Amino acid sequence: MDNSFDVIIIGAGVTGCAVARELSRFDCSVLVIEKDEDVCCGTSKANSGIVHAGYDAKPGTLKAKMNIRGNELMPGLCQELDIPFKQIGSLVVCTDEANREGIDDLYARGITNEVPGMKILSAGEVKAIEPNISDDVVCALFAPTAGVICPFRLNIALAECAAQNGVEFKFDTKVTGIRSSGGVWEVDTGDAVYIARAVINAAGCHADDIHNLVSDKKLHITPRRGDYMLLDRSLDGFVKHVIFPQPTKMGKGILVTPTVHGNTIVGPTAVDIESKDEAPVTAEGLVKVQEGAVKNVKGLQLKQVITGFSGLRAHEDGGEFILEEADGCPGFFDCVGIESPGLTACPAIGEYMASLVSEKLALKQKDTWNGICKDVVKPVELPSEEREKLIKEYPEYGRIICRCETITEGEIIDAIRRPLGAKSLDGVKRRTRAGMGRCQGGFCSPRVMDILSRELGVALDSITKSGGNSKIVTGRTKDEG
Amino acid sequence: MKADIVIVGGGPAGLAAAIAAAKEDSNLNILILERDRELGGILNQCIHNGFGLHTFNEELTGPEYAARFEEQLDGLGIRYMLDTMVLDVASSVVTAVNSKEGVFTVDCGAVVLCMGCRERPRGALNIPGLRPAGVFTAGTAQRLVNIEGFMPGKEVVILGSGDIGLIMARRMTLEGAKVKAVCELMPYSGGLKRNIVQCLDDFDIPLLLSHTVIDIKGKERVTSVVIAEVDEKSKPVPGTEQEIACDTLLLSCGLIPENELSRSAGVKINPATNGPVVNESFETSIPGVFACGNVLHVHDLVDYVSEESGRAGRSAARFVKANKAEEGPVINIKNGNGVRYTVPSFVRLNELEDDLVIRFRSGNVYKDSYINVLFDGETKLHRRKQIITPGEMEQVILKKEELSGAPSEILIEITEN
Numbered sequence: 001m002d003n004s005f006d007v008i009i010i011g012a013g014v015t016g017c018a019v020a021r022e023l024s025r026f027d028c029s030v031l032v033i034e035k036d037e038d039v040c041c042g043t044s045k046a047n048s049g050i051v052h053a054g055y056d057a058k059p060g061t062l063k064a065k066m067n068i069r070g071n072e073l074m075p076g077l078c079q080e081l082d083i084p085f086k087q088i089g090s091l092v093v094c095t096d097e098a099n100r101e102g103i104d105d106l107y108a109r110g111i112t113n114e115v116p117g118m119k120i121l122s123a124g125e126v127k128a129i130e131p132n133i134s135d136d137v138v139c140a141l142f143a144p145t146a147g148v149i150c151p152f153r154l155n156i157a158l159a160e161c162a163a164q165n166g167v168e169f170k171f172d173t174k175v176t177g178i179r180s181s182g183g184v185w186e187v188d189t190g191d192a193v194y195i196a197r198a199v200i201n202a203a204g205c206h207a208d209d210i211h212n213l214v215s216d217k218k219l220h221i222t223p224r225r226g227d228y229m230l231l232d233r234s235l236d237g238f239v240k241h242v243i244f245p246q247p248t249k250m251g252k253g254i255l256v257t258p259t260v261h262g263n264t265i266v267g268p269t270a271v272d273i274e275s276k277d278e279a280p281v282t283a284e285g286l287v288k289v290q291e292g293a294v295k296n297v298k299g300l301q302l303k304q305v306i307t308g309f310s311g312l313r314a315h316e317d318g319g320e321f322i323l324e325e326a327d328g329c330p331g332f333f334d335c336v337g338i339e340s341p342g343l344t345a346c347p348a349i350g351e352y353m354a355s356l357v358s359e360k361l362a363l364k365q366k367d368t369w370n371g372i373c374k375d376v377v378k379p380v381e382l383p384s385e386e387r388e389k390l391i392k393e394y395p396e397y398g399r400i401i402c403r404c405e406t407i408t409e410g411e412i413i414d415a416i417r418r419p420l421g422a423k424s425l426d427g428v429k430r431r432t433r434a435g436m437g438r439c440q441g442g443f444c445s446p447r448v449m450d451i452l453s454r455e456l457g458v459a460l461d462s463i464t465k466s467g468g469n470s471k472i473v474t475g476r477t478k479d480e481g
Numbered sequence: 482m483k484a485d486i487v488i489v490g491g492g493p494a495g496l497a498a499a500i501a502a503a504k505e506d507s508n509l510n511i512l513i514l515e516r517d518r519e520l521g522g523i524l525n526q527c528i529h530n531g532f533g534l535h536t537f538n539e540e541l542t543g544p545e546y547a548a549r550f551e552e553q554l555d556g557l558g559i560r561y562m563l564d565t566m567v568l569d570v571a572s573s574v575v576t577a578v579n580s581k582e583g584v585f586t587v588d589c590g591a592v593v594l595c596m597g598c599r600e601r602p603r604g605a606l607n608i609p610g611l612r613p614a615g616v617f618t619a620g621t622a623q624r625l626v627n628i629e630g631f632m633p634g635k636e637v638v639i640l641g642s643g644d645i646g647l648i649m650a651r652r653m654t655l656e657g658a659k660v661k662a663v664c665e666l667m668p669y670s671g672g673l674k675r676n677i678v679q680c681l682d683d684f685d686i687p688l689l690l691s692h693t694v695i696d697i698k699g700k701e702r703v704t705s706v707v708i709a710e711v712d713e714k715s716k717p718v719p720g721t722e723q724e725i726a727c728d729t730l731l732l733s734c735g736l737i738p739e740n741e742l743s744r745s746a747g748v749k750i751n752p753a754t755n756g757p758v759v760n761e762s763f764e765t766s767i768p769g770v771f772a773c774g775n776v777l778h779v780h781d782l783v784d785y786v787s788e789e790s791g792r793a794g795r796s797a798a799r800f801v802k803a804n805k806a807e808e809g810p811v812i813n814i815k816n817g818n819g820v821r822y823t824v825p826s827f828v829r830l831n832e833l834e835d836d837l838v839i840r841f842r843s844g845n846v847y848k849d850s851y852i853n854v855l856f857d858g859e860t861k862l863h864r865r866k867q868i869i870t871p872g873e874m875e876q877v878i879l880k881k882e883e884l885s886g887a888p889s890e891i892l893i894e895i896t897e898n
């Protein structure tokens with residue numbers, strides 16, 4: 001295999017994949033190197049899934065610019081890539097008369113950042129559109145351009161689209177060293193060395209380590225953990241907007257929002273931790289989440305929890321997105337400190353980084369480029385005649401595997417067979433939602449394992465939850481052994 | 482498609498309901514819709530003995546017990562469709578999907594809901610820690626071992642002392658795994674006494690009451706869990722933490738009746754059981770829609786499922802034939818002291834078969850206590866019980882004649898004396 005590329009991207013989260021897709025418009029060879037088994041295994045898999053309106057970020061910062069531009073690009077991108085996105089609007093709720101000014105400040109900031117359509121709503125107006133809001137509500141900042149998105153589909157679709165336009169991906173491959181040598185970069189992954197004219201560092205929480213391999217101007221990321229609770233879809237409609245408390249120094253606080261799939265999500269906390277790889281949910285975190293939730297929303301049935309999870313924000317000491325060619329490292333580009341609103345910003349970051357790199361390498365746009373990508377076909381979402389036709393032609397679309405989310409065998413097979421297809425239970429789950437429902441895979445995981453084993457042609461006991469050593473079973477029983 | 486009675490779910494409840502309905506009236510057109518690849522429900526993975534003691538006076542395995550019912554279907558002309566998932570239920574039409582027919586509807590005279598239950602997963606228990614492979618509900622592990630022939634792990638801690646967990650403790654041990662402990666949050670076990678003796682004591686597996694799991698470690702696969710004692714409020718007691726090295730955590734922390742279909746149909750649900758509110762005929766708040774088995778309330782013994790489902794099936798048959806008795810007195814059944822719920826919730830006297838079986842569970846452990854049945858405040862039955870626990874379903878049976886006075890209320894309670 002030829003190990004030389006024009007561009008190597010380190011990290012297959014939303015940042016790396018958004019940059020990959022934008023670069024795939026140009027005539028160049030691109031390799032994405034990812035240490036985990038799949039795309040969307042880092043922070044991009046564990047966040048609130050909010051497309052922020054952009055009133056939070058300090059005016060003039062890259063965070064503000066990328067947020068606003070990302071928000072603007074998102075609806076079009078979601079159309080092109082078939083990504084579930086609902087622009088339901090957000091409310092920052094003030095529940096203490098003494099803090100009313102904070103809402104005015106936020107509004108003013110939003111105006112400077114050019115956030116469209118914002119309004120400050122009175123308590124009565126808030127109650128009218130959000131009946132279960134706390135009785136303590138004083139006023140709220142309403143931003144109609146905020147929305148909720150499926151973060152998995154966003155990440156996966158960006159990657160699939162890049163792949164469809166020629167970008168290569170290497171999984172289970174960790175970058176351990178980077179050297180500049182004769183005008184190119186050598187990227188070392190332990191058992192191979194890849195050569196590139198440009199390197200893009202999109203390594204999430206590890207982006208400081210990657211940067212520090214090449215630059216003398218050291219960066220430092222603190223992983224900031226956020227715990228969540230996800231509630232059952234039976235509560236669909238209980239809240240209608242993304243509901244934030246007023247922000248603090250540690251972040252935007254504990255929100256309550258419907259997800260794009262009709263679950264309710266509550267969280268996150270914000271705690272600085274040591275490990276960049278392990279994000280355990282903590283008992284204290286779950287307590288904080290619950291306390292935070294009931295401050296703004298009354299009568300929320302937290303007993304309907306179906307799972308808890310946590311994610312790590314890549315908080316750089318400067319608190320700003322670092323999107324630039326690293327000092328004294330021509331051709332080495334950083335995307336460092338991509339904490340919230342990184343998901344919202346990713347289309348903008350992709351656009352911006354691709355412009356920096358294409359200029360540097362004097363890349364030409366391709367004549368043909370296909371920016372459209374379809375999601376796995378979901379029979380439940382089809383009109384009944386189309387569903388009929390699909391099942392007639394492919395009976396596996398009539399065989400329900402995941403009962404809670406009504407996911408068929410056909411969808412699971414598609415998720416496995418498509419480019420950059422699923423290789424593990426989590427991979428199937430993030431592409432189809434099989435196992436994401438109220439029983440959390442209790443019924444369907446043995447059957448999904450069967451399908452994975454059949455489709456991938458591997459033994460059932462080698463199937464993993466999420467790659468590496470995360471095997472589901474440890475061997476045969478005595479009778480079968 | 483058309484059928485007189487559609488049975489949703491072909492587990493023991495569905496099978497017994499179908500058979501009883503067919504026996505009530507052999508002309509009825511009865512259709513069972515089952516989403517799995519075979520009939521029998523949970524019984525298929527229960528290869529241990531212990532089924533049918535009450536019904537057949539022998540100890541059968543789960544699949545043997547189910548087979549006793551399945552072999553009657555053909556003779557009675559009962560149709561069934563496998564790999565067929567019911568998507569929607571209304572009183573006279575059921576919508577389902579499978580790979581042959583696609584999405585289809587069945588017009589019907591009555592529906593019997595027999596969807597069983599699911600297990601409470603890790604997420605619903607708010608167990609802190611990482612999310613590696615190796616955390617299973619006990620039933621999923623049971624399926625992997627007994628049906629797929631694979632071991633979920635080698636060194637096991639079990640959280641929750643529900644019956645499935647107890648049975649899996651034994652099963653995993655017999656398969657060569659080491660079960661290090663069974664932790665139970667409550668000060669008493671949630672399982673049947675006989676399972677504690679036969680599945681734990683006989684294998685020297687410690688049952689740690691008032692203990693819970695407070696952390697799960699391991700990035701890819703479980704490497705250990707941390708357990709701790711809990712106080713009366715179920716809060717972990719600092720200083721009692723113990724880390725146990727293991728590769729597997731099994732959860733046996735309760736079953737939840739699968740009532741999503743019932744809820745969207747508009748059936749009234751009893752918050753104490755998470756199952757439909759039913760009358761003596763196992764009819765829900767929607768006329769012509771019946772419910773029985775684990776979807777109604779969680780049972781420990783399949784024999785009771787079969788018995789109750791038989792009544793539900795016969796009632797459905799009578800409903801279809803519009804064999805309605807004249808309206809008569811209605812008796813409400815009330816939960817008294819110590820009683821969490823009763824099934825049924827009320828009785829229409831004229832519709833009652835020869836006796837009334839009231840099943841219920843206590844909310845706590847009671848030793849040397851009494852079960853009392855009061856008719857309009859007057860004690861009718863005062864029965865001593867050595868032990869009453871939430872893990873074992875209780876019942877009282879009243880003959881129809883005993884009810885002839887038509888009290889307006891029957892109260893069931895548990896008292897010390």
Ligand SMILES: Cc1cc2nc3c(=O)[nH]c(=O)nc-3n(C[C@H](O)[C@H](O)[C@H](O)COP(=O)(O)OP(=O)(O)OC[C@H]3O[C@@H](n4cnc5c(N)ncnc54)[C@H](O)[C@@H]3O)c2cc1C
Pocket residue numbers: 010011012013014015016033034035036040041042043044045046047048049050051052173174175176202203204205206207210224225226227268310311312313314338339340341342343344345
């Ligand atoms: C709790 C929480 C809530 C959030 N909520 C929101 C929100 O609502 N809206 C929003 O806009 N943003 C939100 N964010 C921010 C958003 O999730 C992130 O900004 C975004 O996902 C970052 O994507 P990324 O691609 O930069 O990082 P990641 O998704 O972490 O991707 C980095 C990838 O690099 C790989 N990698 C690392 N080191 C190496 C190496 N040496 N070799 C190879 N590969 C490597 C990793 O495995 C990983 O896959 C939230 C973040 C958190 C933590």
Ligand SMILES: Cc1cc2nc3c(=O)[nH]c(=O)nc-3n(C[C@H](O)[C@H](O)[C@H](O)COP(=O)(O)OP(=O)(O)OC[C@H]3O[C@@H](n4cnc5c(N)ncnc54)[C@H](O)[C@@H]3O)c2cc1C
Pocket residue numbers: 489490491492493494495514515516517520521522523524527529530531532533565566567568595596597598620623644645648739742773774775776780781782783784786
């Ligand atoms: C692990 C375990 C061990 C047990 N051990 C014993 C024992 O030793 N002795 C004993 O007497 N009892 C035992 N029991 C109890 C007994 O097995 C159960 O009470 C009994 O199986 C309940 O029967 P059911 O028909 O209500 O539910 P299930 O057996 O769960 O059957 C429900 C059926 O409905 C189907 N279904 C659900 N939704 C749909 C839908 N939408 N469309 C189509 N089909 C659907 C399901 O696929 C399933 O087949 C045990 C139970 C379990 C779980």
